[in-house]
Amino acid sequence: MNQLLQRELTSTLRTRGSVTNPLGFLLLSLLLFALVDPGAQGGQGSYLSGIFWVLILLTNLLSLDAMFRRDFDSGALEQMLISAHMPFVAVLMRIFVHWLSSGLLMTLFVPLFGLLLGLESETFLPIMLVMLVGTPALSLLGSIGAALTVGFSRGGTILALLILPLFLPVLIFGSACISAAVSGLSFAAPLTWLGLFSSSSLLLAPWATWAALKISVEMQ
Amino acid sequence: MGVGVAASDRVEWGFTSSAYGLAVLDQSQHLHQADDKSPRHLESVLRMLALSCQRDQRDLFEPLNLVVGPGECIELLGPNGSGKSTLLRTLAGLHSQYRGEYHSVAAVYQGHRLGLDELLSPLENLAWFAGLQDQRLDRDHALAALARLGLLAEAHTACYRLSAGQQRRAAIARWLLAEHPLWLLDEPFNALDVQSRVLLNEILYEHCQAGGAVVCATHLQLQVDGKVTLELEPVAEVLV
Numbered sequence: 001m002n003q004l005l006q007r008e009l010t011s012t013l014r015t016r017g018s019v020t021n022p023l024g025f026l027l028l029s030l031l032l033f034a035l036v037d038p039g040a041q042g043g044q045g046s047y048l049s050g051i052f053w054v055l056i057l058l059t060n061l062l063s064l065d066a067m068f069r070r071d072f073d074s075g076a077l078e079q080m081l082i083s084a085h086m087p088f089v090a091v092l093m094r095i096f097v098h099w100l101s102s103g104l105l106m107t108l109f110v111p112l113f114g115l116l117l118g119l120e121s122e123t124f125l126p127i128m129l130v131m132l133v134g135t136p137a138l139s140l141l142g143s144i145g146a147a148l149t150v151g152f153s154r155g156g157t158i159l160a161l162l163i164l165p166l167f168l169p170v171l172i173f174g175s176a177c178i179s180a181a182v183s184g185l186s187f188a189a190p191l192t193w194l195g196l197f198s199s200s201s202l203l204l205a206p207w208a209t210w211a212a213l214k215i216s217v218e219m220q
Numbered sequence: 221m222g223v224g225v226a227a228s229d230r231v232e233w234g235f236t237s238s239a240y241g242l243a244v245l246d247q248s249q250h251l252h253q254a255d256d257k258s259p260r261h262l263e264s265v266l267r268m269l270a271l272s273c274q275r276d277q278r279d280l281f282e283p284l285n286l287v288v289g290p291g292e293c294i295e296l297l298g299p300n301g302s303g304k305s306t307l308l309r310t311l312a313g314l315h316s317q318y319r320g321e322y323h324s325v326a327a328v329y330q331g332h333r334l335g336l337d338e339l340l341s342p343l344e345n346l347a348w349f350a351g352l353q354d355q356r357l358d359r360d361h362a363l364a365a366l367a368r369l370g371l372l373a374e375a376h377t378a379c380y381r382l383s384a385g386q387q388r389r390a391a392i393a394r395w396l397l398a399e400h401p402l403w404l405l406d407e408p409f410n411a412l413d414v415q416s417r418v419l420l421n422e423i424l425y426e427h428c429q430a431g432g433a434v435v436c437a438t439h440l441q442l443q444v445d446g447k448v449t450l451e452l453e454p455v456a457e458v459l460v
Binding site: 003014015073078079084090217218 | 314331332337340347348350352357
């Protein structure tokens, strides 16, 4: 299990672009919003909290396409399907490392994004908490779509069509959390829902991803 | 010397299933030696029962009836598109469109794609592969396998820096460490130079000597004593 995690981490660290590019995309697109509407403040009732989650979803989508692509092309995926002693763990490690390099990383950069959007600094911590709870669902659900489309040479668009509807609950409850946090209200209820989505997809998504990978490898 | 196994639809199963059916037909020495280890030899490594692979609901070759016992090396021949790769993928469990049955022990599968992560070194790839099977990589063992394949100096070099032939040899190290009795190999001689081909033939021979079995699709003749040739017969085209 350590060896699996180590391999995922090493190969992710050796393709630094796959980690930094989505982050750069998020930063630039937030900057665009800040430039287009410089007067907008992320206060109560602001559209910026919604925009924030939308951009996080899109950023996630960008990095999802690469999730299994390299392994598919190199044949490592075939070997994984044949030899994996614990399929659930093998898939989960890949998803976990994807989350580390997308969800967790974006969470760490929240203060920077918050400054760009003109959010109050005391809302940073609640937003980080919300993202910490919500983003695992994005990597987990996204891995199903990534696994289904890995066989297509240009699966990016189909991936977006498949996965964005699945992301909707996360978007709804995530932005509800953030707008409540910005207004200084309790956001325990939507946060619980986010936690529910993340934990139920933790249980189910790796199996679905495994099945989808099998289909993709067989279709080639 | 090879024995063509032209399988027809209705071969008496009891007849073909004598584990050394194929071995006895072939008059090579080491297979008879293998007979002495009788209890192990009686178990078959791979059995195919009227197995025929399909693509798009179309059979690729005439159904196969074949028992592969320990120590046997099957050379799989057939023209391009005759289904060699598909047969190997089926036996490895990667292709589920087939008719008939097969029973196989744990196998190493080597397809056209090598299964090496190009960003990792051969040693790291071996460690990952061991981890997949929930085993720890024995480092000395792994280095010895790489040394045998002439890759000791490259053990820590990322695979994308290696030549095509070197990458292929790194993949062979994976078979050596996997300790699976059955090897399913799809064109393993591609990109290998003359010396490496000789080495690979040796490795295949040794694997069979040690009680393993090999099914190898190839366009080059295997230089393995006691090999059995299996030629896939394309299904006769039916004009509609």
